Each structure stands twice: as structure tokens, then as C-alpha cells.
Amino acid sequence: MKYILDSDILTYLYNSGFDEHAAVKSRFIKLTQEDIKQISDITLFELEYSCYNANLDKQQEIRTTINDIKKRFQIVPLSSHLASIYGEIKAKLRKSRGTSTKAMKKHNIDLIVASTAIYESSILVANDDIYEALAEINPKFRYENWTL
Secondary structure: OEEEHHHHHHHHHHHOOOOHHHHHHHHHHHHOOOOOEEEEEEHHHHHHHHHOOOOOOHHHHHHHHHHHHHHHEEEOOOHHHHHHHHHHHHHHHHHHOOOOOOHHHHHHHHHHHHHHHHHHHEEEEOHHHHHHHHHHOOOOOOEEOOOO
């Protein structure tokens, strides 16, 4: 199986201070060597922002985490193939939820990550309600929430 982990799941995995840490770590360590562990490169962008936005005393810890993620995970680059998937799922989701175009903007990164998972035929691991709604309207989208 192929799994793309979203930034929130990575945060829980690497930080034992979160209540969700134990559940996420338990699921992660059950993956086999045959399972492909991925992140979207946009998730890497989010992690880099977190590093540069953190207090100086926390930046080195975050940098170490980012370096470990780069070693342990396949980083899936954005490509033009994702654009069509993104456009389709965003429009369907907006219409199914009756959400304004402006309100949908806050989900742009989430939907880019979801588009990556669909394109890669990967299971997206995340903790966000938007993915539950997307799974209901798109049979190609596979999603798991390891925090439950």
C-alpha cells in the first residue's frame, strides 16, 4: 500500500506532547517495509514554514524533524497532472456542501494534497473533516484518520 501523510499527522507522529501521538505512532509502526510512505512536497512547504515561523529555540528541533522526514518518506512533487484532479474535486466538493467559492479557498492546500493522493493511488492519512466529505463524493479518494 501507499500512504501519503498530511502535515497534521506528521506533527502528531513526531511530537509526543500531543494526545494523538500514541494512536498515530501505533498505526505508523504497523506499516511494513513494502508499504510506501509518502508526503506531498506541499506538505514539506508547510513544515518549512513551521520551522521558520517558530521561536529560535524550537527551530533546530523542527529542522531535525524535517531532515528525518526527508530521509524516511518519498516526497511526491506537484505536477500539472494534479491540476485537473484538483479542479474537479474542488468544484464537486463546493457544490455538494453549498460552500461559497471564497470559503473554499481555506481548503486549497488540503485539496492539493488530496489530488496528489488520488493521482498516486495512495491512501491519504490526515485528521481533517474536509477529507471525510471528499471521500463521500469521490470513489477514487481513499482516506484514513489514524487519530481515532
